[in-house]
Amino acid sequence: MEKDNAAVIERHRYLEVLHEFTMRQASMNSVDDICWNIAKTAIGELGFVDCVVYLMNEAHSELVQRAAHGNKNPGEREILDPIAIPVGEGIVGSVAETGVLERVEDTRDDERYILDDSFRCSELAVPILREGKVIGVLDSEHPEPHFFSDEDVKLFTTIAALASTRIDTALALERLEKQAEELIDARREAEAASKAKSRFLASISHDMRTPLTAILGYSKLAEEGASSQEQMAEWQRAIVTNAEYMADMVGNVLDLTVLESGQVSVSYDVIVLADWVADLGSLLNPRILQKGLSFRSSMARDVPGQIQCDKAKLTELTMNLLTNAVKYTVSGRVEFFMGLSTLDGRAALNLKVSDTGIGMSPDDLRVIFEPFTRVHDHEGFMNVEGTGLGLSIVELYVDALGGSITVTSVPGEGTCFDVVIPVLPAEEGEGSAAETELVQEPKGVAVKPTAVLKDRRILLCEDSETVATLVTLILERDGALVIHAENGESGMKHFSDSKEHFDVVITDIQMPVMDGYALASALRTEGWSKPIIALTAFATDQDADKCLNAGCSHYITKPIDVATFASQVARSLSDTHA
Template sequence: MDNNKVDILDRALKRQKEARKTAEQILEQRSLELFNTSEELKRVNKQLEEVLDEKNTQLKGVFENINDAYLVMNLNGEVLKMNDIAERFFGYSMDESPNVVDLIYKEDYLYAMSSFQELIEKGKFSGFTARIITKEKKIKWVNINAITILDKNNQPIAAQGVIRDITEEREKQIVLDLINNIAQSILGKEEINEIASEISSKIAKYLNTNDCIIYLLDNDSKTLEQIAAYGQKQQKDNSIFNRIILPIGKGIVGTVAKIGKSEIIHDTSKDDRYILDDKIRYSEITVPIINNGEVIGIIDAEHEQKNYFNEDQLETVENIANLVALQLKSALNIRERKKVEDKNKELLEKLTISNEELKEYAHIVSHDLKSPLRSIAALSTWIKMDNLDCFDKNSLEYFDDLEMTLEKMEGLISDVLKFSKVESKDQEEEVDLDFLVRDLIKMLYVPDNITVKILSKLPSVIGDKTKLQQIFQNLISNAVKFNNKENGIITIGVEDQNSFYKFTITDNGIGIDKKHFDKIFKIFQSLKEAKDSSGIGLSIVKKIVNLYQGEIWLDSEINKGTTFYFTLKK
């Protein structure tokens, strides 16, 4: 081996020795650091134990008599000490050394961490309220007051706290808040599906289930219809996918509706009544909505787990059912009323069309009937005039009777046309009835033996002048026409009755038998044969009075006279 190779090997060996020496130094340094850390940890733990012993000595008398859970933990959340109440509450013994972090309910984790940071920074916190999970996986509400434990340098090394179980009062508050929230959310709502949707969503959230259905009972069909849903059956527009209608008595829902008593089913797979809807769920809670002793609907919720629902939840849903029963019944009545109103509107529209068609028909008929009548009248007149010398006295009287009959028929057709026109108020205006009636009396034929008096000034009303004139004209004309006294008297009066005026037209004429009181207001009903009476006048009067939301009636005594009463709205 030459000298060059020897030098290379020496240098390599030297570097190797130096590297080993360096590694040994690093290892020695790390070992020292580890030893020091271990000693520091021992010191801290010893100090922690001393502090705990000191605190325990100071607080021993206090915590021996405390009725709440108490524990001590290090800053990593490891439980160092807890009393018997804490062990029973959390379900862990000290031998199991639970970590507080593992006890925190998932949804409250961030809140718990921020509160712990506050504890470290401020040295204490009070009134911390959150949920924890026990060893048996039960969710509990707790209220915690805690303080830090300081070392001799006043640095936090642990924390201790008192944990109070507030599950029962918290759940009561949740239920109260839920009921208040539901009451506020449905207040003022009239649409039944909207109310039911609010109920189903809030109950589902309270029960922590993704299925809640509201059924409405139909007494006519004896069925239950799904009207609101929360969960997979609820579509984006809040309508229900695959809406189900159940006969009363069928299924769990139908049974509850029939007997009116709530049920909890812990395992639906063992209940023959269970009806599969969108998917199988093993727990079901069903509550009737009762108003005045009558079932009007059902609240039904399901959960995928067996034995999920409990009696406390049942009581809460029953309280909600009692709360919403009146509002649902009111909404149901409104819905039924709207159905009737819609039906009436539809009928009114059809009636309006029918009336228009009837008016048109009346015009056509009157025209078609009057034309041949006038032709007959003209032909009769021509025959009579052309053969005047050929007819005897009786024949000429026949011609006179024929002309009178044709004239009466034409008048009857005109009256029918007038009757068909009464349906609407054509020209509404303020009408001075005093002026109208006085002017009308001047135009009517009133024999010298009859006196017409207006007892007091007549008022002005809003209405169709022509129709209002028809009322007074028909009644006054009849009073004149059927008056057989030597000194006939007709009086017209008025009385103010709040929102109406009551008018009277009284005569001392022949009177009307009581058995005919209803008959005289019907079309084509005339009690006396008269050439100028078609029997339509009083039917037109009644129709006009009804049009103005009034009433018409009469008092009468044979041979003593008659009084017609009618009202007109102001």
């Protein structure tokens, strides 16, 4: 009688545990919650000393441990030395393969037994089935042989059956969440790529229209004639310089594709280094003067007068480094040093470009050579021109030439690029290896006035010295008096001077310090109602709307038409804003 009562009590306890287990399962959605509920609530509270819940991996090739009870569970939701069992291997793997439970009375007699945390004589492995498919295995071991009873088999089978639907649903949700995360990541990557492409197209459009303004403008003036020989020579230099700049830019885009595909050829040109450095200086000087920086180039005494290297690639990678240095240096200096070195036993040219600019963080340095990346797209550098291809091209050219490049940088102090390029010796020619300061004073150009803008006072805000000179020449030829400011902040100072009275403001949009949007907004805030003409290389409808929303009354895109530009400005004076 007492034995029967004990059996009833034990069965009642089992039912209570199963009831509690089932009730908890009903509110659980995550795989981990469900599996740990099996191990801790069901198996643990039923008095079994050991249990591991195995689930099938996505490939259905092996079983992984997701929850445990006993020595395998040393801490909260912690599995000691988790293992994975291939389907078909061991007792657990066999159950997963056949879908049939196995009760091993003495594992010492079963060569399939896999030792995990410690050896135990009895093992009970029950499949977790969902619509006839094995999705996991509920496994328990005991130190004593012949431990698991028929009642235990029923309990484990019941627990596995009660949990199978919840586990299958949770696994499906887990897969969906993973897919959703992957889709979100893919969308973010696609959006980032789209934004990078848009920035690239906007930048390349802007940076091509600016030199086009100079090329077409000065070409038109030269075509009209009636200018001095000195003026013609100056215009021709501006045309050539800007045409070369455009050619380099287009070459950047084309070269990126070729270089990344590995299909690039290297030529060997004789380079007179003194002349080459002087050419670099003439290209860089307008930018240096515009920002009020100092620039020094120097060569070590042992550098030969001539070398052989791919001149186009050497020039482009060096100019990219120099212009970057100028872009991100607010005050101070940019230095260019050239010396001799060796690389892999070969004679090499060592080029160093250093600046006192804003510098870069370690995170910036990790991505600076990635295409379309501009690490300073923030704060005062939103309006810095460029496609984000410069340093990518530099690295690819350095690789193509068999060289090396390193960069050191300190935020707030500056950056130094160190490039080593293998070169071949060349027959010595003219040229000295002396240190040189490169400075250039812009010259004024006299023009013949007409009456279109006679006596009109115009404030021109334009950071490109070439474009500013051209626009000033065109406007003064038509009778205007032009005051030039290199950025919006300087323009506001001219505007605030009570001695100055302007009829119209012409402003570039992308300028350092204070851009055209901010200038137009500030002028309107001051109560100025006369025309503000946006003269910009940004040429989409959205760009036009942005200019007008900022306070501009008119919008003219670069390149300008020399024949009609003055008339366009004159027409703005007759509009209602004038």
